[in-house]
Amino acid sequence: MVNSATTQHAEIWQILETVMDPEVPVLSVVDLGVIRAVAVDVEGRQVRVTITPTYTGCPAMDMIAMQIRMALLGAGYEPTIKTILSPAWTTDWMTEKGKQQLQAYGIAPPVGKSIDAAYLEDLIVPCPQCQSTHTVLVSQFGSTACKALFKCEECKEPFDYFKCH
Amino acid sequence: MATTKNEIDFLLHLADNALIIGHRNSEWCGHGPILEQDIAITNIALDYIGQARNVYQHAAELINQHADTIQLTQTGKDISLPVTEDSLAYLRDVVEFKNLLITEIPNGDWAQTTLRLFLLSQFQLELFNQLLKHEDPQVAAIVEKSIKEISYHVKWSQDWVLRLGDGTEESKRRMQNAIDAIWAFTGELFIQPEYATAACLNYAAIQTAWNQKVSAIFEEAGLVIPAKTFVQKGGAIGMHTEHLGYILAEMQYLQRAYPNSEW
Numbered sequence: 001m002v003n004s005a006t007t008q009h010a011e012i013w014q015i016l017e018t019v020m021d022p023e024v025p026v027l028s029v030v031d032l033g034v035i036r037a038v039a040v041d042v043e044g045r046q047v048r049v050t051i052t053p054t055y056t057g058c059p060a061m062d063m064i065a066m067q068i069r070m071a072l073l074g075a076g077y078e079p080t081i082k083t084i085l086s087p088a089w090t091t092d093w094m095t096e097k098g099k100q101q102l103q104a105y106g107i108a109p110p111v112g113k114s115i116d117a118a119y120l121e122d123l124i125v126p127c128p129q130c131q132s133t134h135t136v137l138v139s140q141f142g143s144t145a146c147k148a149l150f151k152c153e154e155c156k157e158p159f160d161y162f163k164c165h
Numbered sequence: 166m167a168t169t170k171n172e173i174d175f176l177l178h179l180a181d182n183a184l185i186i187g188h189r190n191s192e193w194c195g196h197g198p199i200l201e202q203d204i205a206i207t208n209i210a211l212d213y214i215g216q217a218r219n220v221y222q223h224a225a226e227l228i229n230q231h232a233d234t235i236q237l238t239q240t241g242k243d244i245s246l247p248v249t250e251d252s253l254a255y256l257r258d259v260v261e262f263k264n265l266l267i268t269e270i271p272n273g274d275w276a277q278t279t280l281r282l283f284l285l286s287q288f289q290l291e292l293f294n295q296l297l298k299h300e301d302p303q304v305a306a307i308v309e310k311s312i313k314e315i316s317y318h319v320k321w322s323q324d325w326v327l328r329l330g331d332g333t334e335e336s337k338r339r340m341q342n343a344i345d346a347i348w349a350f351t352g353e354l355f356i357q358p359e360y361a362t363a364a365c366l367n368y369a370a371i372q373t374a375w376n377q378k379v380s381a382i383f384e385e386a387g388l389v390i391p392a393k394t395f396v397q398k399g400g401a402i403g404m405h406t407e408h409l410g411y412i413l414a415e416m417q418y419l420q421r422a423y424p425n426s427e428w
Contacts, residue, residue: 057215
């Protein structure tokens with residue numbers, strides 16, 4: 001079984017792909033970018049998953065940790081979940097697939113990179129419904145701490161924007 | 166051991182600041198001027214409670230490691246070991262809290278609430294940028310995480326200072342009144358507490374940067390900094406206004422009345 005460790009790693013990542021963000025149920029924790037490391041012991045039973053919170057006060061994090069535990073227990077593993085704060089989570093770690101899924105769900109994905117700090121300036125966020133760029137910021141804080149509230153001037157629909165962070 | 170005691174006190178200072186300003190902001194929940202801003206300030210409160218949790222957790226870890234050499238409380242009513250984030254938040258009394266006075270004064274109107282957040286978050290941004298170089302990697306990690314959130318708090322509160330200051334006659338009057346009411350509490354921001362001994366700290370530099378940024382926004386908004394005022398201080402060493410007792414009474418009631426209850 002030369003490849004067993006690699007195969008198991010792949011299997012664990014597949015399981016993690018099925019664990020969804022409770023606030024944004026189309027986005028898996030892998031696509032969200034909160035999984036920082038996966039380690040399996042030699043016997044292939046004990047798994048250590050390292051996660052990082054999106055926002056320090058995010059109430060979804062406890063639930064995410066519990067769901068990861070349940071998913072891995074269900075597949076016969078003995079999981080431990082470790083939370084680290086540094087390096088701090090950034091929307092840059094969200095996958096392209098994740099961004100497309102957000103868009104399809106009706107939440108505008110983060111625009112730009114958090115690293116250039118332009119995320120605090122006035123942004124042009126395309127409407128996820130009609131793709132118009134004629135949109136206006138209503139509030140820096142939306143239905144959750146990670147989102148801002150926008151309104152589309154074209155189709156008149158309000159929408160959430162996943163803030164660059 | 167003096168170093169560890171100082172670090173614990175400094176961590177409690179940071180955590181208490183976050184908890185009390187978080188509690189004050191949460192008082193707006195359901196009372197904001199419009200729904201979107203009600204949600205915004207409640208989210209900001211949540212960020213602060215999250216920060217407080219991270220710092221209390223780290224402080225609790227240090228306290229438990231050094232429990233035999235450190236006297237935790239001044240009143241002699243020792244919290245039972247091991248301490249947790251919850252016992253630090255819910256079972257300490259007024260004189261043990263080390264938050265700055267500016268965090269505990271009442272919300273006042275919307276102008277005073279947003280102004281206080283602007284003055285405080287601008288200070289925290291400068292302070293936390295220095296703490297990125299803290300020799301304890303966990304402190305550096307906590308502030309690295311917090312800085313991203315505080316940047317949004319600064320942006321949001323600064324927009325309100327500009328909007329009200331440069332708005333109608335009524336909104337300008339309210340924002341200027343808020344400045345006149347709060348200004349006496351800003352001096353304490355720059356008094357380095359004795360336990361703030363980390364090498365990365367330079368309060369004079371924080372003050373210079375803060376003065377520049379605050380003056381620039383006030384000038385743009387047409388607001389005036391009051392002539393020299395008396396500096397209200399003491400929060401960082403446990404000497405509080407009468408307001409903190411009422412906050413703690415509300416916040417700690419459940420744990421005091423029904424010890425160890427959970428829901």
